[in-house]
Amino acid sequence: MAERSFKKEVEQLRIGAGETFRGEGILAITKALLENGVGYVGGYQGAPISHLMDVLADAEELMAELGIRFEANASEAAAAAMLAASVHYPIRGAVTFKSTVGTNVASDALANLASGGVTGGALVIVGEDYGEGSSIMQERSHAFAMKSQIWLLDPRPNLPSITEAVRHGFELSEATNTPVMLQLRIRCCHVHGAFEAKDNVPPSLTVRDALANPRRDTNRIVLPPASFNHEKEKVEKRWPAALDYIRTHKLNEFFGPETGKVGIALQGGMYNGVIRALQRLGLADVHGDTDVPLYVMNVAYPIVEDEFLDFCTGKDAVLVVEEGQPNYIEQNLRAILHQAGRNQTVVGKDLLPKAGEYTGRIMFEGLGDFLRQHAQDLLPAAMRAPNEPKEIDPVPQLRDVVPARPPGFCTGCPERPIFAAMKLVENEMGPHQTSADIGCHLFSIMPPFEIGGTTMGYGLGPASNAAFDGGGDKRPISIIGDGGFWHNGLSSSIGNAVFNKADGVTIVVDNYYSAATGGQDILSSRANNPTKSTQHPIAKAVEAVGVEWVRQIDRTYDVGKVQETLKEALTTDYKGPKVIVASSECMLNRQRREKPLRAAAIKEGRRVERPKFGVDEDVCTGDHACMRLSGCPSLTLKMPDDPLRDDPIAHIDQSCVGCGNCGEVADAAVLCPSFYQADLVHNPGKWERRRADWRRRAIGWLQDRRASRRLTWEAGA
Numbered sequence: 001m002a003e004r005s006f007k008k009e010v011e012q013l014r015i016g017a018g019e020t021f022r023g024e025g026i027l028a029i030t031k032a033l034l035e036n037g038v039g040y041v042g043g044y045q046g047a048p049i050s051h052l053m054d055v056l057a058d059a060e061e062l063m064a065e066l067g068i069r070f071e072a073n074a075s076e077a078a079a080a081a082m083l084a085a086s087v088h089y090p091i092r093g094a095v096t097f098k099s100t101v102g103t104n105v106a107s108d109a110l111a112n113l114a115s116g117g118v119t120g121g122a123l124v125i126v127g128e129d130y131g132e133g134s135s136i137m138q139e140r141s142h143a144f145a146m147k148s149q150i151w152l153l154d155p156r157p158n159l160p161s162i163t164e165a166v167r168h169g170f171e172l173s174e175a176t177n178t179p180v181m182l183q184l185r186i187r188c189c190h191v192h193g194a195f196e197a198k199d200n201v202p203p204s205l206t207v208r209d210a211l212a213n214p215r216r217d218t219n220r221i222v223l224p225p226a227s228f229n230h231e232k233e234k235v236e237k238r239w240p241a242a243l244d245y246i247r248t249h250k251l252n253e254f255f256g257p258e259t260g261k262v263g264i265a266l267q268g269g270m271y272n273g274v275i276r277a278l279q280r281l282g283l284a285d286v287h288g289d290t291d292v293p294l295y296v297m298n299v300a301y302p303i304v305e306d307e308f309l310d311f312c313t314g315k316d317a318v319l320v321v322e323e324g325q326p327n328y329i330e331q332n333l334r335a336i337l338h339q340a341g342r343n344q345t346v347v348g349k350d351l352l353p354k355a356g357e358y359t360g361r362i363m364f365e366g367l368g369d370f371l372r373q374h375a376q377d378l379l380p381a382a383m384r385a386p387n388e389p390k391e392i393d394p395v396p397q398l399r400d401v402v403p404a405r406p407p408g409f410c411t412g413c414p415e416r417p418i419f420a421a422m423k424l425v426e427n428e429m430g431p432h433q434t435s436a437d438i439g440c441h442l443f444s445i446m447p448p449f450e451i452g453g454t455t456m457g458y459g460l461g462p463a464s465n466a467a468f469d470g471g472g473d474k475r476p477i478s479i480i481g482d483g484g485f486w487h488n489g490l491s492s493s494i495g496n497a498v499f500n501k502a503d504g505v506t507i508v509v510d511n512y513y514s515a516a517t518g519g520q521d522i523l524s525s526r527a528n529n530p531t532k533s534t535q536h537p538i539a540k541a542v543e544a545v546g547v548e549w550v551r552q553i554d555r556t557y558d559v560g561k562v563q564e565t566l567k568e569a570l571t572t573d574y575k576g577p578k579v580i581v582a583s584s585e586c587m588l589n590r591q592r593r594e595k596p597l598r599a600a601a602i603k604e605g606r607r608v609e610r611p612k613f614g615v616d617e618d619v620c621t622g623d624h625a626c627m628r629l630s631g632c633p634s635l636t637l638k639m640p641d642d643p644l645r646d647d648p649i650a651h652i653d654q655s656c657v658g659c660g661n662c663g664e665v666a667d668a669a670v671l672c673p674s675f676y677q678a679d680l681v682h683n684p685g686k687w688e689r690r691r692a693d694w695r696r697r698a699i700g701w702l703q704d705r706r707a708s709r710r711l712t713w714e715a716g717a
Helices: 009-014 025-035 050-058 060-065 076-082 101-116 142-148 159-176 207-212 226-248 268-280 305-312 328-339 360-374 416-429 440-445 463-468 482-499 538-544 559-571 587-603 661-668 686-708
Strands: 020-024 038-043 069-072 092-098 122-128 151-153 180-185 192-196 253-255 262-267 294-297 299-301 317-321 345-347 477-481 505-510 549-553 578-583 608-615 635-638 649-652 675-682
Touching (some): 009 025, 009 060, 020 025, 025 050, 025 192, 122 159, 142 328, 151 159, 262 305, 268 294, 268 360, 416 559, 463 482, 482 505
Parallel strands (some): 092 122, 122 180, 262 294
Antiparallel strands (some): 608 675
16 A cells, blocks of 8 residues: 555546646646656656656556556666657657666666667656755766756746646657656655646557557667667757757746846756745745846756857856756856857856755855855845854754654564564674665664665665675675565575575565555555555565575564574575565554554444553663664653652653564563553443453552551651
8 A cells, every 4th residue: 555545636637628737746747648648657666756656556547548558667677668668659658766766777778768769759757856855865867868868858846837848758759759858856746736737638559559560660679780870860860859849849948137147047947946046035026027037947958059058148157056966067058158159157066065955045045145246236235245144142053952863663663673683683693794775674774773784776685795695604694675675686686696506694574565665565565456466475486586495474573583583594504595584564554554444443333452562660670771672763761750760761652553562672682571561442342341440449449558558757747
């Protein structure tokens, strides 16, 4: 089950011409695909476009009605390869994945696609994020677009511009026989707005129709001598055709006065930030009317040289607003001016940060500095000089007064006990070379576990330990998740280990979903998915490629069993790859599934029982070893009620989901027996209420009896 359902929202995708579409960016993109006759859609989930895949999955019924094929691909490479349907057939296709890791995975297929070219429009929707919360390395799709000659659209982040970019993306692709990338930042994916809808259009040629009439053109296949001709075609035919289409359809936009002392050239995706900064500087209004000329490059690649040169005419200086590193656009624009013999000053990364997200504050300060240096008279008098620092009381650094909160597992996460068991084995047998992988389990590298030293790519955890897998005193340990396993790991990691007769240990963390990307179903999911084939055990797949030593653990919260199984794998005389499949359902998805059912049952008056855990403060010694082996957010500290004790003790707060990991860890590590379980019963039966009343009376009588025997000191006695 996905993190969020769009079943209700996708009904709006049925509206037609004359109606207004209102919603989120990802919904608008889906609507634009339907309006422009897309024949097939695919992709792989990942921030910031995970919800786009969820919308497509929820709209699968509507797409089927239009004759559109939808594929939830096994990887980004599979998604990009799917675009092969547009090579020989005039069918429009679109795929989506996060970048840059998704583009890296898909690079082989994309390079072949760009070389041979396409007949039908081929659109690759990539999501980029340069913020501090980004889960990927800070690289850019721009480099891949330049390398393979894929045209790169970077539209202004509003719904009319996004939907028009989808339309022009298909048409530009067909006009130039070249695949097109549509780049969307996280703010663009989730921006809300409205646009005038059109009717949904079935594909002019469906994949079903194409199957009935197969086509082939050897000139489009990447083999010599065709591959040599492809490169010539890119430069001599496709590039000029792209420039002509961009000029003719005015894909790039100009705002503000036609002349001016200075100007700003910017990626389309930067428009909202730039116009907001100009508003704060008093040089633009809420409608976007600006006193500073803007050249908005909704096509980030290729650059239209004559457009830029015309924009620079009469200007002393131009600021280039380009997010990410390296500064490809700035370098290109400088070269264009130099080759044209122009002497305009180009300013870019010298005033704006070389890397990272361009937030509102960064835009405001960067544009302000640029205008103060090159067009001070444009600024209001109060802003012509840098702001004078005010004398204020020093504010302590947050890191000095607020405890660090490193990223970690969710409350009740079934992966936490796996790493608690690994720490117990490490305490007994010493540290082992351990590789990590992409996914939730990557949080194991952070406190309190501090396990795993490398991560080299999705599904490549065991492969990244290959250099250490040649035999030694200690066996290496590799971690891989179920999502990574099906994405790339079965062949690149497990198959690789079998072929090379590796002797290491691999732990496959199976939480039933591609949990880190939003809880989408995968091959080994236990759900009955009506449109996908699930319930294929990982253990069987591992055995099928030749692994003979396989152990299945069906409840990861059994810390003792996980510990015992890992020790067996590290000490067995068996030579060859050893795989432990540790399975328990992702707690977030489990709660999403169970909470509505539980609430409905309680409302209907049915008996519902669920466990709650606590710590007996009379037993807790306060050494906090349980926390060092758990790290659960619900396991925290409190001051004891006993006034004679002044050290904080362990405490389980109300966020506890009753997984029992804390008690299991305490038992496996032979810690203090202070944890207890209490079952919370809703709508108890008549006899349960009566028994509870008897117990309450008995306990109250015993408490009163004990209290009567205590020594007391009355005031004034």
